Amino acid sequence: MTARKRATAEEIRAExxxxxxxxxxxxxxxxxxxxxxxxxxxxxxxDGPNWSVEGFPDLVHGCFGVILKIVDQVRxxxxxxx
Numbered sequence: 150m151t152a153r154k155r156a157t158a159e160e161i162r163a164e165x166x167x168x169x170x171x172x173x174x175x176x177x178x179x180x181x182x183x184x185x186x187x188x189x190x191x192x193x194x195x196d197g198p199n200w201s202v203e204g205f206p207d208l209v210h211g212c213f214g215v216i217l218k219i220v221d222q223v224r225x226x227x228x229x230x231x
Contacts, residue, residue, distance in 0.1 A: 183207035
């Protein structure tokens, strides 16, 4: 496993926003969804992510799965600086 990039909540949220806006899934319908705010959590396993999100703002109908995949990918790449 490669080391995660360390970032603030706002930096991670900006990356989520960038990926959501670039997403072409569902013919681009999910591009208007808001970016969730990362919150510090305790990892559930040794190398697990140290953050999660509490909600998905401005979620367009049918986009939950697409946005969840984006969040899951970013959680693998970034560590939240508390």
